[in-house]
């Protein structure tokens with residue numbers, strides 16, 4: 559199969575969809591090509607479709623900016639962080655105004671690293687609530703989606719002219735004036751990850767082969783709130799704001815000395831958990847109604863009188879999910895002097911193409927997807 563468009567977007571998650579929509583609305587013909595389904599990828603499995611925005615009294619873009627820079631240990635790209643802090647609220651509003659996705663604001667609990675409550679979530683389960691609506695919109699405005707197609711490389715002569723892939727055992731060639739890589743993180747490379755299988759870092763390899771500068775690839779983020787005994791489930795962070803504690807084998811609350819206790823940023827918490835060896839969950843001070851709202855499965859178990867250990871396995875949680883569960887690194891155009899042109903057009907929270915990357919040393923809860931729907935990135 560051969561086809562062409564002004565803009566080719568590789569990937570089917572939020573970053574890809576938003577980039578494609580922006581290009582189409584600027585008048586370009588656009589093809590999305592994705593290994594999985596358009597509206598799938600890591601963006602589709604997020605619980606509640608969580609984003610960040612400024613809506614709390616006293617909060618401001620400046621405060622969000624400072625939180626992100628502090629959380630990222632100051633090595634974030636301050637320019638990208640500034641844009642995100644200033645633009646996220648408009649973009650989250652756009653989810654409802656443009657795409658018809660209803661969102662709700664968490665008014666009480668500030669999630670780890672945030673000084674104010676900023677969590678906005680789409681009702682009803684996972685990130686699919688957001689991505690499927692975006693996909694619907696994309697198709698309505700005339701974007702072509704080619705699915706189940708694995709892009710293996712870019713077509714390059716003097717410049718990037720599109721991409722080549724495999725669909726149903728046949729080669730596919732897609733020619734385009736501009737090519738955007740929005741292929742997500744690298745979770746699929748890990749034995750244990752909460753990323754879908756189609757998110758496996760190939761876009762990063764492709765970018766690298768064509769001269770992109772890969773930055774901070776060592777920054778892999780792990781999800782620390784994974785219960786493994788007596789049941790294997792992800793706990794919601796909020797439960798730790800409602801009285802849940804983490805204890806070590808000696809029964810000590812090892813996060814006691816930290817200002818935000820178990821609500822510290824994930825990099826800090828994971829490291830402390832790792833040092834303990836064994837980590838247990840203490841629900842003694844959690845109100846059963848809160849527990850039920852946060853984790854009905856666990857609440858059901860406790861209601862039945864479960865008295866055994868509630869174990870969070872640090873070693874295991876270290877292995878789960880490299881994508882905020884996230885890879886906070888990216889491709890950069892620092893080698894613009896060496897490589898020019900459309901191969902610089904990398905997109906998504908994982909692709910910090912413009913200068914450096916916005917996450918720095920710690921990706922904040924609920925900011926990656928706000929990043930992904932950012933119009934600045936799409937442009």
Ligand SMILES: Cc1cc2nc3c(=O)[nH]c(=O)nc-3n(C[C@H](O)[C@H](O)[C@H](O)COP(=O)(O)OP(=O)(O)OC[C@H]3O[C@@H](n4cnc5c(N)ncnc54)[C@H](O)[C@@H]3O)c2cc1C
Pocket residue numbers: 568569570571572573574591592593594595596598599600601602603604605607608609707708709710740741742743752753754756757758759760761879881882883884905906907908923924925926927928930
């Ligand atoms: C369980 C979970 C919960 C999360 N919760 C949150 C949260 O609450 N808040 C938050 O901000 N972030 C969260 N994240 C992180 C967030 O999901 C990601 O940062 C975001 O979805 C990345 O979006 P993306 O569009 O860049 O990539 P993705 O959504 O991962 O999309 C990548 C796309 O690229 C395609 N692709 C990959 N390789 C190829 C190839 N070779 N050829 C063709 N297509 C290819 C895939 O099929 C996929 O469609 C969570 C992640 C997970 C896994």
